[in-house]
Amino acid sequence: MMDNYNDISLLKLGRHKIQDFDAERLNDKKLKEKTDQFESLLVKTLLDVSMKDSNKLFGKDAGDKIYQSMFREEISKVSAGGFGISDTLFKFLKDKN
Numbered sequence: 001m002m003d004n005y006n007d008i009s010l011l012k013l014g015r016h017k018i019q020d021f022d023a024e025r026l027n028d029k030k031l032k033e034k035t036d037q038f039e040s041l042l043v044k045t046l047l048d049v050s051m052k053d054s055n056k057l058f059g060k061d062a063g064d065k066i067y068q069s070m071f072r073e074e075i076s077k078v079s080a081g082g083f084g085i086s087d088t089l090f091k092f093l094k095d096k097n
Contacts, residue, residue, distance in 0.1 A: 028094065035090045040080035047072040 051072065080086060 031093060032086070032090050035086040035093070036080045038089065039083060039086040040076045042085060043079055043083065044072055044076035047076060 048069075051068070
C-alpha cells in the first residue's frame with residue numbers, strides 16, 4: 001500500500017516538473033521572439049539612416065517612401081537574430097530571471 005502512495009506521489013511530482021519545464025520553454029520562446037523583434041527594430045533604424053534617399057531600386061513616384069520603408073522593414077524582419085544582438089540580450093535577460 002505504501003508503494004502505491006509513493007508511486008502516485010512520484011507521478012504527480014513528475015507531472016509538475018514536466019509542466020514547469022513546458023512553461024519555461026514557452027517563456028524562453030516568447031523572450032526570444034521579443035529579443036528578435038528588438039533586434040529587428042535596431043536593424044530597421046540602421047537601414048533607415050544609412051539608406052536615406054540613396055536607394056535607386058524604387059522610382060520617384062508618390063509611393064516611393066512607402067515602398068522604401070516597407071522594403072527596409074522586411075529586410076530587418078528577415079535578418080533579425082542574425083547579428084547576435086538578440087542572442088546576447090536573450091542570454092542576459094534569461095540569466096536575470
